[in-house]
Amino acid sequence: MITLSKIHVRGFRLLEDIEMSVEVGSTVIVGRNNSGKTSLTEVLDHFLGEQAGKFRLEDFSAGLRSAFISSKVDRDTGVLPASELLEKLPAISLDLTFTYGKGGLGPLSPFIIDLDPACTTAIARIEYSATIATIGALLDTPADPAVPLLIEPAPAAEPVVPVDPNTAFFRHLRTAIPDAYTLRVSAIDPTDPTNRRTFQSASELTALIRVGIVRAQRTLDPGKKGDPEVIGKLLSQLFRTANSAEAAQSDQDVVAQLKKSVSHVEAAMQSGFDTQLKGLLPALGMFGFPSLNDTELRPHTTIDIESVLTDNTRILYSGFDGVHLPEGYNGLGTRNLIYILLQLEAIHKVYRGLPTRPAVHLVFIEEPEAHLHPQMQEVFIAKLNEAVGALSARYPGDGVWPAQFIVSTHSSHLANAAAFEAIRYFLNVSTPIAGVRRTKVKDFRKGATKIPEPDRKFLQQYMTLTKCDLYFADKAILVEGATERILMPRIIRMIDKGIDAAKCLGSQYITTMEIGGAYAQKFFPLLEYLELKSIIVTDLDAVRLEGGRHRKCLCAEAGGTSNSALKAWFDKPDIQVTELLAKTPAEKTRGFYRIAYQIPEEGSAHCARSYEDALILANLADFGIAADADTASKAWEVAKGFGKSEEAIRFAVKEEDWNVPRYIREGLVWLSEPPPPLPPIPPLIEPPATIEVAAEAEE
Template identity: 30%
Template structure:
């Protein structure tokens, strides 16, 4: 039994969203402010019993808040028609105002099979179809009496006149008019429903939320006790010690003498959990070791504040307080303890919930990359080792390392490029790509690339694909010189080479993020054996670049490529940039190196003596070449530098007043624009 779909309506930026939930782990990714945390918050507000999880006006999608103001004004028109005796028009307008009153909803689709225990969900099974193994639960926040809300809203505005602030009135009165309700809805007939009590829904669905912003602190004092308090809570939920109810004064002396025994009991209680930490690498990296829980009895703090975490020092003689441990390990310990506590609370619940969903927000916080990979790699197996129940995990993350480890099928991408946020399922992307001619090879390449490289395109505002090392090293400087606006955006730079950029085509289309491909003209002479490289001005020269031939602009000859307009280099959100002459009728580069040399011929001529690669220039153009000589022989110089591209990039960095080659300048300027 598992939740398979969650449909969200009118909650913050999620105006109309449909998210497929993986049977084990769903990884929610996307740029900042793309609705990832909002999705988690909605579950908390509907299914958590926390007093802090209350709805407020700002939880409505902003456009729907505006609908409330529109409804107020329309209600005023209805009142005017009623006062004039036109009840028919007045009633029509009132009906329209009610339709404008928004509601927040979360509809969950749940699948089960014949082997599942159906007793916990019997109240939500509304169909008699033996072949239907689906139920739906719809949680809704709506105005209980929308007409009364609008009448009061209108009257308040009428009384206040021009001083009326409708937004403040709605904020203040929101909880008085909007109430959460829960219904079971037949999956085969929406008109068949049954109202559910909140307690009944929470008995079916158990949820736990582990947020990123836990109050950890690594100050070297024994004041920060987030972990200690968490262990205390874990102990309270696990212990059946009846002495808790005894008078503190009566047991103070006994507790002091029993401290050693309590330590042994703590070891027994927490040993299974502390052993679990080794699964996630704790204890393998010196000098960090698994913690030990000890009792520090402080009189009146018997039931509260009497537990501490301590870590052994280097010689194991002098225990150190919890604040001396790093934030990363504290975060990991806290998270795993919360996971285990959730599993045990579900197992101990009576009746036991039919469904369990664990939400973990940005578990990578404070974890270094290797710990991030270890966490995402082991979390599923860890849960399976602790329970036979199907605990579904929903993780929001900005970690490229976690994405690389998870694979496409588990990723849900929140696309915020349009007016409304769209949720894209990468398992669907995976299935669609497989259907293409070389789809399996493309998927294998992308998955291996994500494992081997830091691939952060899922979180980027803009993406740049580049060919080689020289471009990668110089790109930050080029952005600073000609596209300063990009420095304030999250730009993912991916080094792919000319032969593999095409492999990213479907993924970039799926992500719908603005992307610039910086590639080379790669002119070759088709009349020569093996189509050897040649100068771009060679008659009938072609390109060997698969990106230019198979993708953008989809042309083969150098002449046609150089004649392509800017519009011809753009397809939707993707633009290609390749070498063009720096000036009309001037020479054109074949690669980044000769294009840079042409663009900076004067600077290179002036600073030739300072170059580490001076000898490669001298070999081609002599000791004191002119700007025109360097410009004319740029192709030959670049050929001499073929095996020294990284050194050439470092030489370029040390030059003063160098220019960005025109083709890159134009591409970056395009990428800067919204």
């Protein structure tokens, strides 16, 4: 069996250098908007789909475009030979790693060039790059032709602004790149990257893998612009597939019957309809031209079955009493799901109808959640794998459809229903180059192993049950209880009043998750892996040992803490409250995430042990408590009377002006700051062997 196991993209839009593994069944891509999810679909389409070879200047990663300018400078000054210039020029490449087992290798055979009998992988590279022969056309901008002045020009009313040479050069590249760049397919030895084999065409690759794409649907709503009968339009596509010589016999039989029916209708029309239609045509002889006296016009009507299917056939939903409903009368969710299923059927039939079927069929499905209710979203991934079996069962003895699905989504329901190891988290991060961003992929197939197995199972279940949107947020706030979760939007609005408008949390997509006091530490490795700026708001939970048992107490009377998250954060099971209060902000921070717990308010020596008494200590006057030696004790007594936080919530909602506890305020101000920058990645320069092979192939 041959399967696609890994994709590596270099130099394409936000995908400056990303690598991700591919599941045998379904791989789910998640991430915030503009994180590069659609770019992955596009790069496969530009290399293997309908857009193959149709790249533009804008498709090159922004971080690589400066190499065009430096290459031009090197060519103009003659400091580098053509072979080194070719190595320096940006390229867009796609590496596909295939895994194979025992048995026939078929179309994978040309790509297996290693000599290691234990190796079970093969790498195919397809690259969009310049050649030795086209460097001049790419880097030499034509000079403007000299035009003799016949009349002395009038003085300019305003000074002419000189054209930036870089702007002019990039304008030249927009037209030069399609002519100077070409696709090249190679086999890469996984045991020795310098051992490569270059093919003369892409035929070997197209025999190995095919790509199908189900685009995100935006034309199903009859209230929007676009064709509301998009499902019916799929009939003509299914007809074309079934009409091919390689289609299954059952499909060809259906086409034959359709053609036979159309021929009967044509015969009837030509005998009756055409005769009547002739009466509408004038006799040409009446115009008085002798040469036309013997010329007669005769109508002849034919029916193109594909036009009938495209323009005159509609999908109806079965109704009652012979009244059937048009396509647009059904719900958008149902129509979207039917459209996806019919698209999969069309993609499947195209695969079955190919003269030589590829070993791998990679199918992208973009945002299938549109208009689907949550329960339908949750079962979608599981049903995809079932659909492969159902479609294959229609062709007994013809082999199973070797489909591997990649699904991009913004749905927390769909993402959380997927297996942990099937998640690929796309993160849009800044680079050292001002204004330039790139995609970083968090591959859970590899990275999830950093999370202990029991914690992994807990996180999977927790995220499925709570439908949390951790994968799609700009930043995250993890709180211990319902009080903090309910009040957090109000608290954020209050914090935003005192910080820079550009950093306001209210203008960022913040997800707030209630995780309980005993489970926060299970999220530590996940937050670290996601590199998602987050804050964990938890309670100090001061306790003292009394009668062999830990009992709640004031912080001033406490020994340790019962909070497992704090013990795990500082890796000290017996950590004391005095130690916790002495911790610095740096000690409470780990790269992208930070922990926050109760600390004394400014100018006070009293410290709360929970959110409720922290709220009271920050607003003593509102609760009628004097600032004295017993302040903490009084606040705790009032907090005990809150019941299950109802009073704390009611106070915070009712009061217009109150103080946010210091530990939350400091934590949220830290969260409002941009995340720390990631270290720069090395330039995308291929080893010299690549250039030598490419040059030899061109020569």
